[in-house]
Amino acid sequence: MPNVKVVNLIKRFVSARGEDLLALDRLNLDIPDRKYSTLLGPSGCGKTTLLRIIAGLLEPTSGQILFDNMDVSGKMTQERDIGFVFQNFSIFPHMDVWHNAAYGPVVRGWSQEEIAKTVERNLKLVGLEKRDKALPHELSGGMNQRLGLARALAGHSSLLLLDEPLSALDAKIGAFLRYELKKIAKTNHLTAIHVTHNQEEAMTISDNIILISNVRLGFCMHRM
């Protein structure tokens, strides 16, 4: 059940033309435990970069990421114990629904019994328990993203990172899934960090909104 701290985080990229680009500049942030937080900001402001650095998918140029005051900056993604929901779903196309949802527990070496129990519970949670043999291309976009959520939850991680999870879905399904996401995060006592550029989405879903504008943190807005 971590709270996540970002300390003096700097991220520079070198563009294809060799230019030095500053994506994040001395960012400091404290994301509370068991709350649904949203990183809100316009495209290109560095919010996805920040989320990927928290996940360990990107290395920061300098600065630290702390989970419950423990520095995880040197840890690989696999060792950070997170769940990640991708914008474009990234559901493994060669595996059926069941095997997608089971991937995390399987690669972590859980027993067959534990795997079956967890997958069953999570598929039920997202309403896909009857489609467990279906292949990803047989599912709709909304179903694929629900599977993405079930897959991210299966490892029993308490930190859930969501990178624009609703932006590839149509508005109606997106609006419906917002409530599902929040409900699931709450029932499972998760710390959720949700990246979005959609103000309405952020206002509806969040306990806590973090505004990012142009490489620097703007301000934090807490809701009870």
Add this chain to the structure above:
Amino acid sequence: MKNAHNNWRRISLGASVFFFLFIIFLPAVFILGSFTQGGVVLNGQIIRAVLLSFWIGIAVVTIDLAFGLPLAWMLSRSKSRIATFIDSLIDLSLVMPTAALGFSVYLYWGDRGGLARIFGLDAGLINKGVLMIILLHVVFTLPYIVRSIGAAIAQISPSYAEAAETLGAYHFTLFRSISLPLFRDGVINGSILAFTRSLSETGATMMVAGLASTAPVLVVELKNSGHLPQAMGTSIVLIVSAILILFLAKALLGKKTISLEKVYPRFEKSLINLVIPRNILVALFFLFILFLPTIFIVFYNLSHWEMAFGTGVLKSMAISFFIAFTVTLVNLIFALPLAYMIARDQGRLGKVLDTLNEIVLLVPTSALGMSLAYFWHKFLSFDLMVLILTHLSFTFPLLIKPLVATFRDIPPGLEEAAYSLGARSGQMLRTILLPMIKPAILAGLIMAFMRSLSETGATLAVSDKIRTVPILIVDLVKQGQFGQAAFISTLLFIIALVFLYVLKHLTYRTK
């Protein structure tokens, strides 16, 4: 608009039918007819040679995959200087004329002036035979594996690997359970190409075979010693094998799903420490097994080069270039409509033509040459003409492949737009299609030209009188005139390098 469209279709169909009837289909039917009439013989020697060829092919593909997989992965994912350097040189053995390549590999491993000199040995490191054949075949088949897998890797979104990482999968688990199944088709395609290429190689193999006799080499030997029915038998076994392999591959490619039942988290996690040694090993393999054997011929003693001109090299060059130019020109005339037809036809005919084209691409050239020569010699006594017809058959698919791919990338809407604006079929072809496919045509033509220029097996199977450059190199090596052979090989290598440069330039422009 409809009429103009139909004209273009009719021309395409006519050209396709003509080509397949007169160049491929009739000779094939004729050969099978001879088989039933007892004009073909199979015996123990033939079966042994075919089995040896298969074993060599399997060993070669195994080595190719063991090193080609990590190499392709490294080249597509790493931006290091070593990766860029290897990437720019990986195709070198592919364009090196095979007889010259075989000779270069022999000098590197088998001559005392080669690798043996570094170790201070009086004799070569490896004798001619099966081991040297395998080492040689790895040199010219590995690029197929690396390029096929590389192309497949490039099409996979990196987000699948990231998703697997966030779920706790370490490198090896991720590679095995996510990446490998996703680029499986590339692995299968590359393996088939490498296997059939190994199965069919004649000219280069003759340089290093010694007493070992692979099936394509046996075809040439049997034919030269006057055992025509036996040579025909070997050819038919090779052709049938190629067709079976193609259908087996198609069946494998059809299967899409895979599940991950077993993982060994601790063991696979421990393999993470092997990434750097693996990269070093792959780089060393590239340097000592692939690159140096390919270019070794350039460093060989080229003194007495002026004596090479006494061997008839100029006449051989003239013949080789004449055949290659003629073949390329005729290819161009027939390939355009056929490729258009395969790309645009949604029905069964397009698929059948596509499959026939693939079969021709996979059939060993000495077997194909043997069969076609057997057929054409019934009607033509002029060897050069038969040779040109034979070269046409194995270079044609090389041109069709990139053209079909390019035509498929062009939306049919563009042609319809041209027709709707009043363009006739000829105008549409000249102003819309040709400018868009020009780079693919040029790239295909260069490949066909180089393949014809460097072909040994088919040429030997057709005629023992015509001495193209690769045949000249084979003869000189047989006579022990290594200096002259090395000089002529280097000359051919330089021509190949120029063509590689042009090809790269054109491919880059296509992208």
